Amino acid sequence: SSGESMRQFSSHHDVAMELINSVTGVDEEGRSRQRILAFAGKRYLNAIERNPDDPDAYYNWALVLQESADNVDPNSGSSKDALLEEACKKYAEATRLCPTLYDAYYNWAIAIADRAKIRGRTKEAEDLWRLAILNYEKAVQLNWNSPQALNNWGLGLQELSAIVPAREKQTIIKTAISKFRVAIQLQFDFHRAIYNLGTVLYGLAEDTMRSGRPDVSPNELYSQSAIYVAAAHALKPSYSVYRSALRLVRLMLPLPYLKVGYLTAPPANNAIAPHTDWERSQFVLNHEGLQKADASGQPPSQSMDRGRKPTRIAVEDIVSVSASADLTLPPGAGLCVDTVHGPRFLVCICQLLLFIFSIEVQIILYVLQHLQMESVTGC
Structure with a gap:
């Protein structure tokens, strides 16, 4: 009945608001930010009650839940994963109502990826990474000129490659390399994609060295990896991660x-x-x-x-x-x-x-x- 549907609707959304209100933030700035997010969440809930077919309201509410998850104090009783799960439900509804909503697919994929990271290298994490990858693919289909989505797609594949059986790994790695390369072609100074390409090539070199049957010389892969890490460091010399990686691969750089x-x-x-x-x-x-x-x-x-x-x-x-x-x-x-x-x-x-x-x-x-x-x- 319509009354039962309304009760389920209200109960479902009450859970999301309770989760948002349970987040305290790690410091005063976080608490202030969370008060703003709680106010915004209530506003989007009211918008949905007025018009249950508003994809933008669902999308924005999902963003509030996702940002609240980032604001969770690890020592509190709030569940980051529960907030991300609710955000994913809102993104799913937003994309059902508007299947061409690129930003919803992109941020939905990020939320799924964050849930996968919580689960380490488990079968559940593998399923979540595969789902995140599908959403990044959909986002890129809707907006091919998105180096950030391509970079994240590559990262998702890289994470998945660390979980799957060895026979699948190399195919996934090579697909990740292609995503990073396209991201760099779209934005030549995209240092994150440049660095990620360096790290994935380094991992491929390690695997090739261990396998004993290389398609490409491991030394060539190490050299390519070092070039990309050096280029990322040149673009962002203040990043300590790039500095540390450069120390590791400096001797692998081709003769200058x-x-x-x-x-x-x-x-x-x-x-x-x-x-x-x-x-x-x-x-x-x-x-x-x-x-x-x-x-x-x-x-x-x-x-x-x-x-x-x-x-x-x-x-x-x-x-x-x-x-x-x-x-x-x-x-x-x-x-x-x-x-x-x-x-x-x-x-x-x-x-x-x-x-x-x-x-x-x-x-x-x-x-x-x-x-x-x-x-x-x-x-």
Whole structure:
């Protein structure tokens, strides 16, 4: 009957409000925040009583329950899991009423993932991770341009891979890698996805080493892992997690030496030399600087530096690398390396090579400069 349905409706929602009201918060700021959440929860409950088919009211109420779960004092009697379970029910109702509500699927997946984390590496946790992954997939289907959802999808797969039988693990890991890569393609400086890709590659290297039948060289995987961890640290050097991870993988980084092809450069210490004096020679970039290479392709030694005074720009002096249209440069694609001592100009063969060179060098220099800073500070 309709009266019985109304009683069940009221009882069900009373449970959610009781859970919200039971949260005290861990400090005064938390208690103040919880009072606001309790007020908001009551408001959304009233909105649902006026219109039971309002998906936004269910969605916002779910957010209140989810934020209340984050506000739970571990020493209190409040149940974080019970709050998250109620939040999941509200998200389910919101998506039933509006199947295209991207934010509801995304936050629902986060709530499920938080419930899975509480359960450790159990069969129940595995089922919850699979459900979270399905919701991240649905969120991405509704909004493909969401690097955060893709990153979380990858994390969910990574967590699931630690629980499933060994025969399933590698397939899940490779799927996680693909999600992190797409997230980075959508947002090239997304340091969390970059770091997560580094950690998942490290785990894959460990598994490959143990299996004894590698599809890819474990050393290659370790090297790739180290590059991503270093890049994440370069983007966020203040993150202690990235600092610690970099210490672990620093020795796995590929040798800090990159041939960058041929460039035309003026004689050292003579930036305004006539075009006939500019020389085309091979340049290399390593952890110390951008410099001319000798006939063997190696950077000149310090003793050779004193005798020949080759073109050399120290990494720590470089501010930026960009294309230059300066009309006083010799024919070719102009390159300006701005340094703390002023700009240095070089010329590349063609515009396409210049574009590729300048983009790659900017990324590598950014990583190298931060790595150098890290070693200088002794961290």
